[in-house]
Amino acid sequence: MKFSNLCSVSPLDGRYKKITQKLSKIFSEYGFIKYKLMIEIFWLKYLSNIKEIKELKKFDNNTNIILNKIINNFNLKHAYKIKKIEKITNHDVKSIVFFLKKKLSNINNSKKIIEFIHFGCTSEDINNIAYALMLKDARRYHILKHWKKIIKKMDYISLKYKNIVLLSRTHGQPATPSTMGKEIANFSYRLKRQYNQFKKIKILGKFNGTVGNYNAHVFSYPNLDWININKNFVKSLNINWNPYTTQIEPHDYISEFFSCIFRFNTILINFNRDIWGYISLNYFKYKFKNNEIGSSTMPHKINPIDFENSEGNLGISNALIQHISFKLPISRWQRDLSDSTVLRNLGSILSYSIISYHFINIGIKKIKINKNVLKKDLNNNLEILLEPIQIFMRKIGIYNSYEKVKLLFRGKKINKKKINNFINTLNISDIKKKELYNLTPFNYIGKSIFLSENIKLYKY
Template sequence: MASLADLTPPIALGALDGRYRPAVAGLVDHLSEPALNRTRTHVEIEWLIHLTDRQVVPGVRQFTDAEKAALRAIVTDFGAAEIAEMAETEKVTQHDVKAVEYFLKKRLAQIAPDEADAGLAELIHFCCTSEDINNLSYALMVQGAVRDVWLPRATALVEALATMASDLRDLPLLAHTHGQPATPTTMGKELAVLTRRLQRQLARIEDAEFLGKLNGATGTYGAHLAAVPGADWQDISESFVEGLGLTWNPLTTQIESHDWQAELYADMARFNRVLHNLCTDVWTYISMGYFAQVRGQGTVGSSTMPHKVNPIRFENAEANLEVSNALLDVLAATLVQSRLQRDLTDSSMQRNIGVAVGHSLLAIDNATRGLAGLDAAPEAMARDLDANWEVLGEPVQSAMRALGAQGVPGMEEPYERLKELTRGRRIGQSELVEFVKGLGLPADVEARLAAMTPQTYIGIAPELVDHLD
């Protein structure tokens, strides 16, 4: 039997790079291994330009505008050839960041070939430990992935859900607390609850901080001061990190502490969990007949039962949200730990960020497509409401309580009397109206309660949807 591992192009081992790649391809520019090397290249080049622009090392010239443009073009033109070259270099160095350094030294020799400029190459990776480059690179990569890819897709999902909630704001729905018939609401209000929960998590993620540091092997600027004792290294570091669009962390060990990552992943995991709740609720509403899945899209619902359209979008989303959260949780728990001044557990762990975000993105894609394929079924909701007049026991006994508190006679034990009428058996409109008319209620209260139906007993549910605005 031929080995599938030997086939070219290589066959993906993971589902994200195989079956589901179209849904997550946007993350490759941010969270893949080549993206990491490209971002490292960007950070190294900007550090070199920063050092020379600030003339930190005495006697070192500044780059011309043309030379800066040529250096930055290394990043913008970074592609297959550069990926392959860097991989070959790493086979020799056995060190990924050192391979980036050597790669750039070769490029700099082409951009500034004069013998007088030969020393400029020594300012590549100047006074840096690998983590100075890596922490900034990961911060930029995660920032880009979240802001440019994940947030737009998550926001579009929540906006679609908000529109759906608004459209269905007035549609009466029998609630099911503990899985049992309960006080009616509206479908729009229930979707609005989930929408608002998701909106809160999006707001937290949108406000996330992305921290970075550049302060040497143990965070003391030891090598920096030894090399150039007269420089204000804290100011140089802060201006560089903030110039990259990150928040400067002034106090670290060899590594940036990754607490910001743990905070971000916890918020993303919470978004995932609320979305999971949405998927299970919508799945249940579909099973109850409250939503019909749009047909005629060429899909096969079941391989053997032609009548079925399975809610696979929501089931797929559930599974991928669970995978994403397993990874986000372990990332958040592990990345905040580091033995003494440094260990390398974070290096391996951070290479899974793309997988964690990818499964969340795939779930968002499936949930978005699932929602777009739904039609509300008011007739099914109305049937369940008509079959459960006993839910009106709540407003009747509540009105009796209010009257009893005002001294109206005959209102004793309202809960117990409604329990006797409704517990464990079905009642219809006639039984309820007969009961109401036998209570001796004031005429206006009797008329109001006798006219009430499960469809109209929805409180201010439609108005509550307005809180989404």
């Protein structure tokens, strides 16, 4: 049977391929091979510029052009050649070394150049830098862009709905009014904090040999300052240098990196559930297309499936993040291989997150506020006005105000007439009574509008 997306075991490469395919350039086997090949070439070129290594002369322009072409012209055919070599070697990095040796076998002074491929390196020097660059590119070109899009939409609807008063619910019960704009602004602010933290997380790399001590480097060229040489090489790739490692970079930064994504995702799970609840209460109408079907048997159904899909995929992503955040920083002695297979799933983790971001953006576009239902709900729960009434009573010195209001009204259905009758019994001036008469759920909203409007001041 000819392969099709329908044959994929994972929905990442099947049902959701159109959403995740951009990440495949980074996190696929092909992408991983290319990053490793790039690093081998970058290191070879870097060594050629160290004048004290007399056995490797500075590359001429022609050699540099050839090396650059190997990177720029790298394609699937080349990747398959490397995989073919790997079937024999059973070693992914060494297969790239053999591939590169063959590619350079016909250039001038090739024998000497070839011997400096992978010079002083352990495989993890190549792998950890590859993952660092992959995560750097994923953050810059994908994750932050998706996050920014979500936050921008939240800021927009926060301003759009700044005047739309809604009945708050604490413990699921009617509570002090807010505005829909302010409730969305709460999420926007939380997400902006994670966005700003995520940008600042330092991506680390190490390039110090088999157990992190530059043993082979020093033995070969004892007079060279290998610590600074390797430090500058790592920094030349626009990542941060980790000076203390075993054979592996300890992955603490990867745990930090994904823990921030975990927090961003958790906030979005909260958002999805709240919006789902507001749709259930009919506070939001959910736009639909005539040809879409909500249920195979109930023709009336319009389901908030985008928020549900988003929540589900966020959950999968976060479950995997929990594992890697605990597992990756732990390695037996100078190294074990259990991190290797886990690291190969970083793309899957990010893919599940990006699927969820895709659906949340679609969902936000589909919701439309239902003012009539919000208004009705507020007018049917006038007991929420008892809070400002008892606070006002306390302010003007009426003793035991809270207890009096509680004794009279708690557990009873309240309407405007009952509230006004109670106000009439208070021994206060007509001016003060008028203040209380004029109190409604729609003007008892504190600084909600101000807070909605000012969410745009918090930069990201």
